[in-house]
Amino acid sequence: MGLLTDPKRQKKIVDVISKYNNILCVLCYVAGVTGFLALAYQPFNGATYFSENALLPGLVTTEFYAEMNLNALASELKEEFNKDKRKVPREWIYNHFREIGLDTYIQNYSIKYPLDIAKGQNIPGQNVYGILRAKRAASTEAIVMSTPMRPKDSDLSSTTGGIVLMMAMAQYFRRQTYWSKDIIFLVSDHEQIGLQAWLDGYHDIKADYIVPSDVMGRSGAIQAAINLEIPDGNIRYFDVKIEGMNGQLPNLDLFNLVVRICNQEGVDVTFHRNNDPMDPQTLEGYMQSVKTMLEMMWSQAAGTPSGNHGLFHKYHIEAVTLQGIRRKNSNFAYPLERTGRILEGIFRSLNNLLERFHQSFFFYILPGTRNYVSIGMYMPLFGLICAAGLIKISLLMAIAIWVTLKKDKESEEEEKKSEEEKKEEEEEESDQAEREAKALEKEVEELRKTVMDEAVEEEASSEGLISIMPVILISVMMGVFSYTGPDLITMSAPPFRIKMEDNISFGLMALYTASLMVPRLISRKQPGASKKLIFDWRLLKCVTLLFQSLVLFSISLMNISLAFFLAVVLVPITVIAQPTKSSLLRWLQKALLFLVFPAVLLFIASVITSYGEKHKDFLDFLGNSWSFMKTNIFLTIIDKYFFGSWMFGLFSFLMLPNWLMFWCIVHCSLD
Numbered sequence: 001m002g003l004l005t006d007p008k009r010q011k012k013i014v015d016v017i018s019k020y021n022n023i024l025c026v027l028c029y030v031a032g033v034t035g036f037l038a039l040a041y042q043p044f045n046g047a048t049y050f051s052e053n054a055l056l057p058g059l060v061t062t063e064f065y066a067e068m069n070l071n072a073l074a075s076e077l078k079e080e081f082n083k084d085k086r087k088v089p090r091e092w093i094y095n096h097f098r099e100i101g102l103d104t105y106i107q108n109y110s111i112k113y114p115l116d117i118a119k120g121q122n123i124p125g126q127n128v129y130g131i132l133r134a135k136r137a138a139s140t141e142a143i144v145m146s147t148p149m150r151p152k153d154s155d156l157s158s159t160t161g162g163i164v165l166m167m168a169m170a171q172y173f174r175r176q177t178y179w180s181k182d183i184i185f186l187v188s189d190h191e192q193i194g195l196q197a198w199l200d201g202y203h204d205i206k207a208d209y210i211v212p213s214d215v216m217g218r219s220g221a222i223q224a225a226i227n228l229e230i231p232d233g234n235i236r237y238f239d240v241k242i243e244g245m246n247g248q249l250p251n252l253d254l255f256n257l258v259v260r261i262c263n264q265e266g267v268d269v270t271f272h273r274n275n276d277p278m279d280p281q282t283l284e285g286y287m288q289s290v291k292t293m294l295e296m297m298w299s300q301a302a303g304t305p306s307g308n309h310g311l312f313h314k315y316h317i318e319a320v321t322l323q324g325i326r327r328k329n330s331n332f333a334y335p336l337e338r339t340g341r342i343l344e345g346i347f348r349s350l351n352n353l354l355e356r357f358h359q360s361f362f363f364y365i366l367p368g369t370r371n372y373v374s375i376g377m378y379m380p381l382f383g384l385i386c387a388a389g390l391i392k393i394s395l396l397m398a399i400a401i402w403v404t405l406k407k408d409k410e411s412e413e414e415e416k417k418s419e420e421e422k423k424e425e426e427e428e429e430s431d432q433a434e435r436e437a438k439a440l441e442k443e444v445e446e447l448r449k450t451v452m453d454e455a456v457e458e459e460a461s462s463e464g465l466i467s468i469m470p471v472i473l474i475s476v477m478m479g480v481f482s483y484t485g486p487d488l489i490t491m492s493a494p495p496f497r498i499k500m501e502d503n504i505s506f507g508l509m510a511l512y513t514a515s516l517m518v519p520r521l522i523s524r525k526q527p528g529a530s531k532k533l534i535f536d537w538r539l540l541k542c543v544t545l546l547f548q549s550l551v552l553f554s555i556s557l558m559n560i561s562l563a564f565f566l567a568v569v570l571v572p573i574t575v576i577a578q579p580t581k582s583s584l585l586r587w588l589q590k591a592l593l594f595l596v597f598p599a600v601l602l603f604i605a606s607v608i609t610s611y612g613e614k615h616k617d618f619l620d621f622l623g624n625s626w627s628f629m630k631t632n633i634f635l636t637i638i639d640k641y642f643f644g645s646w647m648f649g650l651f652s653f654l655m656l657p658n659w660l661m662f663w664c665i666v667h668c669s670l671d
Contacts (some may be wrong), residue, residue: 021391021392024391025388025391025392025575026388028384028385028387028388028391029384029385029388029571029572031381031384032381032382032383032384032385032386032387032388033385033568035381035384036378036381036382036385036564037290039293039365039367039373039377039378039381040286040289040290040292040293040367040373041280041281041286041289042280042281042285042286042289042371043281044377045367045371045372045373045377046371046372046373046374046377047370047371047372048252048255048256048259048369048370048371048372049256050253050256050257050260050360051252051253051359051360052253052353052357052358052359052360054352054353054354054355055253055257055349055350055352055353056349056352057257057260057261057264057345057349058260058264060261060264060344060345060348060349062265062341062344062345062348063344064168064169064172064337064340064341064343064344065337069168070164070165070168070336070337070340073164073167073168074160074161074164074232074233074336076092077089077092077160077163077164078160078232080092081151081152081160082152087151088149088150088151088189089149090106090126090128090149090187090189093128093149093163093167093187094106094128096167097128097129097130097167097170097185098130100130100167100170100171100174101174102130102131102132102170102174102185103130103131103133103217104128104129104130104131104217105128105129105130105131105215105216105217106126106127106128107126107127107128107129107197107198107201107212107213107215107216108124108125108126108212108213109124109125109126109127109194109197109198109201109210109211109212109213110122110123110124110125110210110211111123111124111125111190111193111209111210111211112208112209112210112211113209113638114209114637114638114641114642115486115487115490115500115504115637116490117500122211125189125190125193125194125197126189126194127186127187127188127189127194127195127197127198128149128186128187129184129185129186129187129198129217130170130184130185131182131183131184131185131217131219132170132173132174132179132182132183132184132185133182133219134179134180134181134182134183135177135179136177136178136179136180137179137180137181137182139182139219139220140220140221141180141181141182141219141220141221141222141223141353142181142182142183142184142219142220142221142222142223143181143182143183143184143222143223143224143225143226143347143350143351144183144184144186144222144224144225144226144312144317144319145166145169145183145184145185145186145225145226145228145343145347146185146186146187146188146195146225146226146227146228146308146309147159147162147163147166147186147187147188147227147228147229147230148187148188148189148191148194148195148227148229148308149163149187149188149189149194150191156191157229157231157326158231158232159228159229159230159231160231160232161228161230161231161232161233161235161324161336161339162228162229162230162324163187164232164336165228165230165336165339165340165343166185166187166228168336168340169185169340169343169344169347170183170185172340172344173347178348178351179351180351181220181223181350181351181353182219182220183347184219184222186198188308191308192305192308192310192311192642192643193210193642195308195311196210196311196642196643197210197211197212198212198215199311199312199315200212201213201214201215202215202218202222203315208641209641209642210642221356222312222315222317223317223318223350223353223356223357224254224317224318224319224350224353224357225309225312225317225318225319226258226309226319226320226321226322226343226346226347227307227308227309227319227320227321227322228321228322228343229307229321229322229323229324230322230323230324230336230339231324231326233326233333233335233336234326234327234333235324235325235326235333235334235336235339236268236325236326236327236332236333236334237267237268237269237270237325237327237334238262238267238268238269238270238322238323238324238325238339238342239269239270239271239272239273239323239325240255240258240259240269240270240271240320240321240322240323240369241306241307241309241320241321241323242255242306242309242320242321242366243296243299243300243302243304243305243306243310244305244306244309244310244311244312244313244314244319245303245304245305245310245311245313245314245639245643245644245645246303246314246558246559246644246645246646246647247300247301247303247558247559247560247561247562248310248313248314248558249300249313249362249363249364250309250313250318250319250320250357250362251318251357251358251360251361251362252360252361252362252364252372253357253359253360254318254319254320254357255320255366256360257346257349257350258320258322258346259369259370261342261345261346261349262342264345265338265341265342265345267334267338267339267342269369270325270369271292271296271366271368271369272292272295272296272299273325274288274291274292274295274368275288276368276369276370277289277368280368280371289367289368289371290367292366292367292368293365293366293367293373296365296366296561297365297560297561297564297565298561298565298608298609299561300559300560300561300562301559301561301562301564301565303559303562303636303645303646303647304635304636304639304645304647306321307321307323308321309321311643314644316356318356318357322342322343324339361374361375363375363557363560365378365560365561375560378560379556379560382556382560382563382564382567383553385564385567385568385571386549386552386553386567386571388571388572388575389545389546389548389549389571389574389575390545390546390549392541392545392575465536465539467534467535467536467539468535468536468539468540468543470522470535471522471535471540471660471661471664472540472543472657472661474518474521474522474660475518475656475657475658475660475661475664476653476657478511478515478518478656478657478660479652479653479654479656479657480652480653481511482508482511482512482651482652482656483648483649483652483653485504485507485508485511486504486507486508486637489503489504489507489508490503490504500634501630501631501634502630504633504634504637505629505630505633505634508599508633509599512597512598512599512656515656515660516597516663518660518663518664519533519663519664519667522664523667532669533664533667533668533669534668534669535664535668537578537579537665537668540661540664540665541577541578541662541665543661544574544658544661544662544665545574545575547658547661548570548571548574548658551654551655551658552566552567552570555650566655569595569596569601570596573592573593573595573596574593574596574662576589576592577589577592577593577662577665577666578665578666579665579666579667579668579669579670580670581670586666589666590666593659593662593663593666596659597659598651598655598656598659602629602632602633603625603626603629605629606625606626606628606629606632607621607622607625609625609628610624610625610628636648
């Protein structure tokens with residue numbers, strides 16, 4: 001019993017608990033990060049396999065050969081492009097689809113750019129598509145083969161090989177009788193915008209900024225899609241792209257199918273342009289697997305599609321992009337004929353499907369084309385990383401309860417002592433003079449009690465939920481200002497003759513810089529002292545750590561890569577953030593927190609992305625990184641309007657307010 005009542009021993013117990021709590025936090029974080037990276041090692045992950053046996057890729061015998069006269073089609077298409085480098089040959093594609101015998105249509109649509117970028121003008125576009133009706137079915141199911149139309153002077157790689165292959169495959173598929181699903185051949189304009197217009201029109205969805213016309217020809221429910229980015233020749237190997245909007249991924253069976261068919265045809269296939277290691281159990285093989293896994297996670301964390309296939313996912317259509325990679329000065333290259341046999345094998349396997357993809361994984365990480373890390377493997381390790389913050393909450397709550405109990409005990413002892421003194425005084429009083437003295441003393445005691453109550457009320461104002469509400473409310477308000485900022489900034493843009501991209505970027509940077517002054521904004525003037533920021537910092541840190549953990553776990557259910565990178569950089573810094581009387585420690589915490597400021601994180605991400613490019617010098621490298629960041633911010637905002645991206649809303653409503661609360665915690669005064 002004495003152990004619990006002795007203040008010195010109580011303080012010692014709290015110090016010991018705090019020490020071991022910090023050690024446990026570090027162990028959980030290190031174990032989580034180390035274990036996550038160790039998943040790239042082959043013995044710790046799984047070999048890919050087919051969950052959907054109906055695909056039957058091993059039983060497909062390809063019959064597509066060179067009699068389709070690919071060279072003639074390529075020559076015709078080249079002539080069409082030479083007529084005007086800025087235009088795409090829509091009429092030529094439309095006429096060829098008609099000649100083959102497909103149900104051919106042109107879909108018109110208009111683009112209304114948000115934020116008054118195009119001065120209110122509507123930009124027209126056209127998609128061309130043809131439908132090969134299955135002779136043995138009632139058009140209740142369909143598969144899509146798509147490719148973007150790119151003009152000859154486009155900065156992106158050419159897709160003429162994909163268009164030629166699509167024509168040849170349509171002609172070849174037209175002669176076969178085994179199709180049980182319709183095949184839609186789609187050539188989209190304006191890259192992802194055209195594909196989004198076609199998908200909205202096909203599913204009869206109305207949008208504000210991409211306005212599609214009615215789709216005159218339809219088929220059934222689309223089960224899968226293969227997007228082609230094939231150049232006109234000299235293909236050395238194929239790269240498979242899978243990342244979609246907001247980090248969505250296709251069913252793993254579709255990825256396995258593409259890899260298996262490529263292997264059957266003896267064609268090299270890569271993932272993020274990385275080959276599988278020859279011996280994955282060596283250190284060199286492990287490093288190559290880690291590199292592939294981190295590149296895949298970096299691409300997924302960006303939240304933008306790595307190809308046109310990424311827009312199919314939100315319609316529950318499994319899709320990947322097959323990109324042909326050219327290699328200059330190469331003595332060996334695959335002809336388009338072999339690519340045609342790969343496509344034939346993929347579509348014949350998809351034709352065997354009896355239902356939608358559902359058996360394999362939708363949440364996974366790939367360290368190579370033949371190995372995968374499932375959600376059941378990586379979520380426990382991700383939970384360990386986030387557990388550091390939850391463990392810290394338990395310590396803060398324990399300390400807060402101990403402090404409260406200590407204050408209550410001291411208050412009870414004072415009251416008991418006061419009652420005993422009063423009783424003794426009452427017994428000693430025997431005459432009127434003593435009674436008068438007692439009355440005077442009582443008045444003094446009441447006056448002292450009134451003063452003490454006022455002091456207690458002032459102390460209570462710095463404790464409890466009410467004390468932290470101003471911090472929470474103003475942090476949320478800054479998040480709202482960030483989300484609505486682009487609209488407000490563009491309204492004031494006309495008087496300034498600067499680019500819209502620079503206008504929005506500089507406006508948001510000004511807002512983020514102003515948010516650093518939030519602690520000064522909510523600090524209060526103390527009697528006889530300067531302004532101080534006083535609130536119950538332990539309670540606010542508990543709330544903020546809990547909110548951060550909920551946000552990270554919620555993100556991990558959709559985009560584990562983004563959640564992982566955020567947890568790795570945020571958890572160790574936010575866990576140690578607390579007010580201190582030491583100026584050195586205070587400024588050190590401010591510096592560390594500033595490094596994980598959302599705007600700073602975006603710049604660091606831009607620096608990492610730009611690192612692999614060629615630069616003249618270090619200043620040129622920083623300038624390119626800054627330009628890359630501005631462009632990415634602008635495109636992320638545009639994606640919010642066009643494609644429903646939630647990346648900008650995530651950083652505005654969740655990450656920025658969460659960071660501002662920690663920023664206020666390190667500025668809290670302990671005096």
